Amino acid sequence: MLGRLFVVMPVTFSKKVSPRHWMAYIDPEELNPQNPSIFISSPASAAVGCYGFQLYVFKQGVKKTSAFSKFTLLCNPWCREDAVYIPFEDQREEYIQNDSGLLFVGTSKNIVSRPWSFDQFEPGVLEACLNLLQVSPQHQKNRNMDYLNRNNPIYISRVVSAMINSKDDRGVLTGKWDGSFKDGVNPSLWTGSGDVLTQWAESGYSPVKYGQCWVFAAVMCTVMRVLGIPCRVITNFNSAHDTNDNLVIEEYYSETGQKLKHSNDSIWNFHVWVECWMSRRDVGPGMDGWQVLDPTPQERSGGVFCCGPAPVKAVKDRRIDLFFDIPFVYAEVNADVHAFVVSEGRVVSHSKDTERVGSLIYTKAVGVHRHQNITGDYKSIKSPSSTLSGSSAAMSEDSTLSRGSGMVVLLDLGKVPIAGEPVHFTVKVMNKHRVAKRMKVHLNAQAKEYNHSPSDTFWESHGVVQLAPMEVKVIHQQILPAEYENVVGDDVINLAVVLEDLASHERVLASEEFNIASPQLTIEIANADSVVLRKEQAAIVTFTNTFSHPVSGVLTVAGAGLIQGKVNFRMLPLRPGGSVMQRITFIPTKWGTKMLQARLSLSDINSAIRGFKMVLVCRA
Known part of the structure; x- marks a missing residue:
């Protein structure tokens, strides 16, 4: 049962299952009459959600007993018949199961790798992601129709894209790009999705303050991975916001080189969205694979602040006749830049740049903590012009x-x-x-x-x-x-x-x-080759002050599967050139490769210093 929808199926002794029908069976070879195990097989097109499960036992046509339980059903990228099937195990490991990663920010000249904890296996995160679907306007308007549509990752992804921001609904995050953040959290201070999602759920689904593009995208990546849809975070450097749809961004300067605010068009030094993997039979052949989805509220799509799924292949081929939002994404990576010098109200110089917008598009590489350049997936790369000596x-x-x-x-x-x-x-x-x-x-x-x-x-x-x-x-x-x-x-x-x-x-x-590169925190793990479950480990976090004046602040250390919650340390004023070391201890609760990350929030500079270390935790 999913809400008021249900299907009835007999329990058989045949283990033959179908990708198109619900089936249930008992394995006759391993039957224990006192404690029988019943296996349920769902169709590949089953809807995502939390199901009720009722078992009836009849004897001679009369109901003798019944039992009730629940289970959660997600998309299955390991199943060939599922619309989100992705064929390589290392990609399933990266885009579904990896609970940490890197977000890329900064500028195309100086790319900054920001550690992020996706937290999809942390307590309460699965429940928050499923409740996101329940809180959505689509579910509130027509629950049966919403449940029926949840067998389609295209539908799910549009619901999630709209629900990550709070522009039209009880979404997860409120965006803010200037002014004070005192009544919430400065977007730069988030280190993972778990804090955002659990705060949203525990508040009764009141939007969390505050997010910016990388927070919106990273939280959406968590939700999609939790729901079983392969997802990765994408950064587009020099991302255009073309407000009048003419594929031209206009910039104005004074005669002494001061940039002026004369245009509604803009270029963000970076903009972060996500890609999800799914088949796209709704738009014809050749459009399966990665799809752009952008939860940052910029433009309405179908009357709602969401964006996508836009096939990456369609963006590259400029197939602006297809669904969804391809013209907007195309402009983000392809607009021309026209720069004007203005003197006494008239234009005295004009230049054109066709290379700047979408100059680099990055995501985290599979299996390693470095970038992968995917610019060529979005646009045809022109050969670099030869330089003159x-x-x-x-x-x-x-x-x-x-x-x-x-x-x-x-x-x-x-x-x-x-x-x-x-x-x-x-x-x-x-x-x-x-x-x-x-x-x-x-x-x-x-x-x-x-x-x-x-x-x-x-x-x-x-x-x-x-x-x-x-x-x-x-x-x-x-x-x-x-x-x-x-x-x-x-x-x-x-x-x-x-x-x-x-x-x-x-x-x-x-x-x-x-951008100016900030100093880095370094993290060293004591006995890094022998980190095991449920045994206390130690790490040293080191910071060197490269500024020309003393700095102080708060050091925060976190790590899903390594540390419960966060640990804070106050750093006293540190003279220029001085170094400070902080010893921390942690007890791993999950095995595998985990991310230990540290952030130093400086009290007198609008800056956060970051560092991370990957820790391999063995079972024993």
């Missing part, structure tokens, strides 16, 4: 180039900026005219959140250079730690240079957005 201006992976009819400017970061060290970069300017030129060089740095326009300028530099005909000059610049330290953490720096010809007033722009 010597004094000529050249494009590289870490530089941005802009050229006018007579000027070229190149902005190059060189290496990834690291907290506590100056940000070194070069500006290469080239005069393509056959006459000498005087040019103004305007440099501007602004802080920004990953999904917002930049705030006010925090660093700038202005100067004049004299260039002989066809001459190239390289200007070396740096931003000191004291000038940028408030930007370390989850914030990003927008750096722009505007080159102005003083004679013709022609201008060219080059810009770059980058």
